[in-house]
Amino acid sequence: MPELPEAEIVRRNLEANCLGKSIAEVVVKDDRILDNIDAAFLTKSLKGRRFTSAIRYGKRIFLKSEDLQVENKQVKDERAENQQINNHQSKDLWLTTHLGMTGWIDCLNIPDGERPIRDSPYEPRYTRLLIIFDHSGMAYTDPRLFGRLGLTESPDEFIKQRRLGPDALKMDFDEFSKGLRRKTASIKTVLLDQGFIAGLGNLYTDEVLFQAGINPQAKSYAVNDTRSSRLFQSIQEVLNTAISSGSDFNLLPESYLLPHRHRNGRCPKDGSILEVIKVNGRTTYFCPEHQG
Ligand SMILES: [Zn+2]
Known part of the structure; x- marks a missing residue:
């Protein structure tokens, strides 16, 4: 049953293997793990972005995603004193995860040239969400489906709403x-x-x-x-x-x-x-x- 140490181990693994890679595909295999969002919205929100940092709070992990193309465009646009870019697209968006009783996130290493696709041999058992990068991927697995994944624009706000106490390693x-x-x-x-x-x-x-x-x-x-x-x-x-x-x-x-x-x-x-x-x-x- 994942607690703080397991969440931290997952976070470190994500930080080492899943940051900076363009999200090519998001496959929700079981939407019972989604927390107040639907599969189409999650897919649309994350596709084309990259995870840029992974933080942990208590047993939860937050993966920050950024639209780097929009950021580059923003720099160019500012130089040219051009029009404003679409505000919604450029917002930071965080994937929130709670591993529940049996959840885990595996980072998938795929041999050159092969892409992890739906039901491929690289996909672990009980995969509920698959995120595919160009030459690798990550799979959220959860046999018992008690974990929850969602989206937030602010982890601080999310933590406040859930009324979480201080993190056990940061408490005064x-x-x-x-x-x-x-x-x-x-x-x-x-x-x-x-x-x-x-x-x-x-x-x-x-x-x-x-x-x-x-x-x-x-x-x-x-x-x-x-x-x-x-x-x-x-x-x-x-x-x-x-x-x-x-x-x-x-x-x-x-x-x-x-x-x-x-x-x-x-x-x-x-x-x-x-x-x-x-x-x-x-x-x-x-x-x-x-x-x-
Ligand atoms: Zn004793």
Whole structure:
């Protein structure tokens, strides 16, 4: 289930492989993944443009697209003190993506001269959206269709409308600890609330609480300053470690919960059998010994 580290890994991959290439074709294979736009509009809006940057906020990725031809034309037109170019066309347009439960974006490398086309052998399974560049492409795959893709002219506006809290890697500690004190729900529920902190999902929430030695059922307001400071540090540490391990749980440090997060798994810190409970309907693993 993609959380902040997975979204960051996808973003880096997009940045390395999909920027600056002219969009030749947009193929929506399943419009259930579209967020308030139709397939024809998405296709018309992106065709002929290029992605020029990829940013991440929480679990979401925003791909900026620009119409470089219009920009070049604009320069020429300005020189010639000529007519204004079509304003709508020159606007920045961002492709918004939320990977949902099983979404991913693959960058496709296509041998010279071959173009990835609909149902070609280069197209991954469960592709829902295919964007084709001149000699490469990108595929949004999503077996369970919980992800959403859309368009916005402003990521800031988009984030405001969705009432997303600060990004987990950019949140200010004061805001974090004051926020925790105001909440009556369990600490796990609060960390999962994207309106409070954006980026943590079920798995990394268990990991950060495990690292900070806090019981997931503890009331948020009862987490004292020492503990909230430890929790804040754990969030930064765990997320950055997960990103640098490429989100491969086998490459995480020995002392991490995630590789042991299964029935009868043992705490790597003290050897206790991990407990499994539900917190707000979400399966939760914790150590009864050091998170007691
Ligand atoms: Zn333990």
